[in-house]
Amino acid sequence: MDYSKLTNLAMNDNGFIFDPASGYSYTSNETGLYIMKLLAQGMDKDAICAKFMAEYEVSEDNFNSDFEHYMLMLEALALVEY
Amino acid sequence: MAGAAQNPDLSSLKATIAVTGLKTGDNPQPGVAVIRSIRAAGFAGRIIGLVYDSMESGIYLEDLVDEVYQMPYPSAGAEAFLARIEYIVSKQKIDVIIPTLDSEVILYIRLQDELHKMGIKSYLPTEECFLLRDKTRLASYFPPRGILVPDTMLISDASQIMNSRDNFPMMIKGSYYEAYKANNYEEALKYFYEIESRWGLPILLQKMIYGDEYNIVIVGDGEGGILGMVPQKKLVITDKGKGFGGVVIDNPELREFATKVISSLKWRGPCELEVMRGYDGLYYLIEINPRFPAWVRLAEGSGQNQPAAVVLKALGQELAELPPCKPGTLFIRHAEDIITDISVMGEVSAKSELIRR
Numbered sequence: 323m324d325y326s327k328l329t330n331l332a333m334n335d336n337g338f339i340f341d342p343a344s345g346y347s348y349t350s351n352e353t354g355l356y357i358m359k360l361l362a363q364g365m366d367k368d369a370i371c372a373k374f375m376a377e378y379e380v381s382e383d384n385f386n387s388d389f390e391h392y393m394l395m396l397e398a399l400a401l402v403e404y
Numbered sequence: 405m406a407g408a409a410q411n412p413d414l415s416s417l418k419a420t421i422a423v424t425g426l427k428t429g430d431n432p433q434p435g436v437a438v439i440r441s442i443r444a445a446g447f448a449g450r451i452i453g454l455v456y457d458s459m460e461s462g463i464y465l466e467d468l469v470d471e472v473y474q475m476p477y478p479s480a481g482a483e484a485f486l487a488r489i490e491y492i493v494s495k496q497k498i499d500v501i502i503p504t505l506d507s508e509v510i511l512y513i514r515l516q517d518e519l520h521k522m523g524i525k526s527y528l529p530t531e532e533c534f535l536l537r538d539k540t541r542l543a544s545y546f547p548p549r550g551i552l553v554p555d556t557m558l559i560s561d562a563s564q565i566m567n568s569r570d571n572f573p574m575m576i577k578g579s580y581y582e583a584y585k586a587n588n589y590e591e592a593l594k595y596f597y598e599i600e601s602r603w604g605l606p607i608l609l610q611k612m613i614y615g616d617e618y619n620i621v622i623v624g625d626g627e628g629g630i631l632g633m634v635p636q637k638k639l640v641i642t643d644k645g646k647g648f649g650g651v652v653i654d655n656p657e658l659r660e661f662a663t664k665v666i667s668s669l670k671w672r673g674p675c676e677l678e679v680m681r682g683y684d685g686l687y688y689l690i691e692i693n694p695r696f697p698a699w700v701r702l703a704e705g706s707g708q709n710q711p712a713a714v715v716l717k718a719l720g721q722e723l724a725e726l727p728p729c730k731p732g733t734l735f736i737r738h739a740e741d742i743i744t745d746i747s748v749m750g751e752v753s754a755k756s757e758l759i760r761r
């Protein structure tokens with residue numbers, strides 16, 4: 323999975339995200355933004371999962387399922403590549 | 405080590421600058437934005453507005469221009485144009501002219517020597533270069549140089565549309581202005597006659613490119629290099645296709661594409677590139693406008709004052725590359741009513757000139 327495009331995104335704390343390469347902008351909720359920022363920092367899925375399990379009441383299965391769903395959304399927006 | 409690139413400072417410049425195209429509104433001309441950018445560079449000298457019609461809204465802005473002169477339309481020819489310029493310089497010396505309208509640029513190029521004799525300088529491409537960017541020549545000049553242009557057919561007879569009946573939807577364009585998406589043969593026929601009646605022949609029938617449109621304002625140095633480049637993506641588009649809002653972007657592929665276009669043309673002076681990034685991931689050159697666009701204040705607002713640079717280049721000053729623009733800088737066009745006395749319009753209409761200060 324290639325997350326390199328995420329490193330170029332401008333993200334503010336309100337969930338507004340601007341892609342300077344395409345000119346597109348997006349909005350995300352707090353959790354989505356948090357995951358995107360961690361991916362942009364170079365953290366992998368397993369590390370993010372461990373972090374979420376430590377910080378929130380979430381099972382590994384639930385995290386994996388939601389994470390995959392989220393990645394499919396980002397892929398559809400051409401922000402990540404499989 | 406070289407210092408950081410800086411924008412031109414015009415605060416100590418002693419010169420008079422003339423700018424054309426002061427109309428704003430639903431189809432805005434670039435003059436007002438060009439003048440605002442020049443003022444933003446600290447220029448405190450005289451600015452002359454050259455207009456074609458007394459209803460050009462920039463005339464009525466109190467703080468925009470010091471003098472206004474009505475010009476004969478370019479179709480009146482070189483003699484009428486030069487006679488009018490001679491009259492204006494007999495009253496007020498002009499050092500630099502920045503033409504901002506497609507239809508007049510060729511006149512300013514062809515009459516550069518005559519204008520120079522009157523002390524007027526400009527920063528424009530050669531005539532050969534200007535003609536290469538003509539819509540009717542893009543598809544033959546650029547593809548052999550590795551720059552994609554949508555497949556284009558020049559037509560001078562409506563019956564030729566039949567040859568493309570299996571390729572709709574297509575874009576149908578006038579060779580100067582106007583472009584429509586024709587979904588079928590019947591629509592293309594309707595647009596053909598409409599465009600022909602307004603702009604004449606030939607008419608272009610062009611393959612549709614589906615994707616994202618980008619616009620880039622550039623000042624070329626005439627040797628293949630670029631002094632400044634600001635790309636934007638339109639965010640607000642009017643029903644006439646005019647961008648009334650946009651955001652500065654930073655895309656290395658787009659920058660490389662634009663650099664290749666300018667380098668291939670050796671363009672000198674300001675221009676606007678219209679580029680599509682197709683869903684196939686390829687970039688296509690759609691149009692090259694031979695002047696600043698109406699949204700050029702976005703360049704100055706994002707950190708790159710291109711109109712100020714053009715003033716200094718016209719005056720023959722050396723200028724390093726302009727500073728980079730700031731991606732994420734946004735513009736939204738805002739219309740406002742100007743309240744003034746009808747005597748202002750009366751003065752321009754009756755005397756074809758207005759001296760404000």
